Amino acid sequence: MRRSIATVCLSGTLEEKLEAASAAGFDGIELFEADLVNAPLAPAEVRALAGELGLTIDLYQPFRDFEAVPEPDFRRAEAKFDLMEALGAPTMLVCSNVRADAIDDDALAAEHLHALATRAHERGLKIAYEALAWGHHVSTYDHAWRIVEQADHPALGTCLDSFHILSRGTSLDALDRIPGEKILFLQLADAPHLTMDVLQWSRHYRCFPGQGALDVAGLLRRVLATGYDGPLSLEVFNDVFRQADARRTAIDAMRSLIVLEGTPLPPPAPLHGFAFVEIAVDSPEVEDLLRAMGFAHVGPHRSKPVQLWEHGDIRVVLNHGGDAAEVVAIAVQSEDPAASAERAHALLAPPLERRRGSGEADLEAVAAPDGTAVFFCGTDWLGDFLPTGEAAAEGVPIERIDHITLAQPFDAFDEAGLFYRSVLDLRPSEATELAAPDGLVRSRAYARGEVRVVLNVPALANQDRAELQHVAFATGDALAAARALRARGVPLLGVPDNYYDDLEARLEDLDTAPLRELGVLYDRTPEGELLHFYTAPIGGRVFFEVLERRGGYRGYGALNSPVRMAAQRRGERHAEGAGA
């Protein structure tokens, strides 16, 4: 099916919006009136530019507050028809009247729309009538359809918008009564569950399908069952997207449509946890910390300035080309790396070209939205490192990478989420908000089996950095691990006494003494328990966590994150007797 995107989804000037839509592979656009009014291009020039970019102008919108008023404004409508002829836009969206003085009279609305359609028809144009969820009298799609049916004009049909329908929880059953050819346009948008005024919800929080909580896929199935074969068009009003890079947003939008349509993709290959995490370093600090944690430097790379460090099943690659300590790559162990990479490419993840020495493994890698490399590893990559013969220290019970937490830029929360969900086929948990000392952080975990990625994003722009990156190591015994690491002189993050006092007040049966002594945090859900602690940050940017999941605990200790963040901000380290 044809894919369109409304210019309101994208940031920038009209020219930038068109270029971004074209670069992402869209076939057409919905032209928002304001984007045209604000542009120095004549309508014919917009048409020419769109044409050069391979885009059609599928819809001109919105035409507001027309129907069911004492004097419908045909003069304004004719002016827009002139414009549409110059643009080559075949259809005008008329949204339901929101004015307080609109008349509650379906027959009158139908009469006005019939008259409008008659004039449009003379020009070879069409009118698509859409119910806004906050329309004064017409606020549901079935009501808008009844009026269109009553108006009964060949140049008049309806425009369906998934947000207006699903936000109100309107039953989809009436869709079966609308003939496909009378649906002139389909707008698709998702949104998170929010309890708020529906207009505010629509204008600020819409997102691309798959990024919110609405069943857009279910609605699409019902609409396609009517025989609708017009464009699938994204119409998303979102404060963050308005501030994001238009080219990235357009690719995010296209990825969302690829997933929504159920486009055949290479199936996700089974994954077996993380093969490695790569950390860029600018000082010997990380090496010192890994050594103190019992890691062995098992080998330098044959041709690149990177080293492999190992402990149990944990592999950390240190990259000495960095100018700050940060996680630059995550690598998953795939049963079929080539298939994983093909799936990623089909989902528009840009491949990363890698330089490879002769005899070295051909590692497939793509770039995540924030530039983090995602590698798909088989088993041959370990041969790229020259063995040193070093072995990890005994007696430090840390076993494998449990999860990797990536601090993302402010505008990447939904985009990066959709990327990891679709490319790696990870399942999202509920999003949470963490109150850090420097601002609110939105956090959401994505997981499949042993591959777990947590995305942390500042809630507002202009916050330099509300979060750090971290790699969490799984242990079978957090208290023993904390004891062993302390004995080896690993600088651990201090936890205030107030935290343990609160824990005791909340959980009467919990013995907090060993936790308090060792600076170990605790969480409990009906499924199980979590014991975890953190190293002090290195280079101000990266730290490690050690965690023990007991029973079926599936979370990430989000409740305790603000305690950690406050301690990190103070630069507190756990010292002997700190709990006393």
Ligand SMILES: O=C(O)c1ccc(O)c(O)c1
């Ligand atoms: O928010 C609005 O006014 C508005 C305008 C046009 C649309 O198609 C829509 O869904 C909402």
Ligand SMILES: [Mg+2]
């Ligand atoms: Mg709409």
